[in-house]
Amino acid sequence: xxxxxxxxxxxxxxxxxxxxxxxxxxxxxxxxxxxxxxxxxxxxxxxxxxxxxxxxxxxxxxxxxxxxxxxxxxxxxxxxxxxxxxxxxxxxxxxxxxxxxxxxxxxxxxxxxxxxxxxxxxxxxxxxxxxxxxxxxx
Numbered sequence: 001x002x003x004x005x006x007x008x009x010x011x012x013x014x015x016x017x018x019x020x021x022x023x024x025x026x027x028x029x030x031x032x033x034x035x036x037x038x039x040x041x042x043x044x045x046x047x048x049x050x051x052x053x054x055x056x057x058x059x060x061x062x063x064x065x066x067x068x069x070x071x072x073x074x075x076x077x078x079x080x081x082x083x084x085x086x087x088x089x090x091x092x093x094x095x096x097x098x099x100x101x102x103x104x105x106x107x108x109x110x111x112x113x114x115x116x117x118x119x120x121x122x123x124x125x126x127x128x129x130x131x132x133x134x135x136x137x138x
Contacts, residue, residue: 002108005115009079012119016126017068024133025064032061060136067132075125079118086110 039045039053090107094100 002111002115005112005119009115009119009122012122013072013075016122016129017072020068020126020129020133024130024137025061025068028061028064028133028137032057064133064136067136068129071125071129071132075118075121078121079114082114082117083111086114 035057036054039050039057042050042053045053086107089110090103093103093106
């Protein structure tokens with residue numbers, strides 16, 4: 001049961017990230033590459049000037065990638081804390097003399113609940129990332 005919840009969460013997050021990449025990041029990548037190419041076309045610029053120009057072109061995409069990475073890390077941290085809580089409860093139940101099969105069932109149910117809870121969070125996380133990317137592009 002817990003594995004199915006994990007797979008659903010993973011599929012939802014991957015779908016959200018793919019949509020962001022397709023709808024926002026890919027355009028930013030194209031802009032960055034075109035900008036960088038223009039930097040290289042300036043025959044009068046020094047090597048350092050070209051390098052600084054390219055770095056300026058890369059900056060918006062780097063900020064976008066940092067925004068997405070930070071949001072995904074926050075999501076993963078929250079999911080990890082939830083699963084650690086489930087593991088702690090199972091360990092406490094076993095130490096208190098609970099039957100292993102019963103504790104395993106409770107652990108699976110707790111982990112599935114974590115997955116379901118975080119699955120419901122994916123649309124809001126995706127919207128937050130999309131809004132953040134839109135703000136970067138203005």
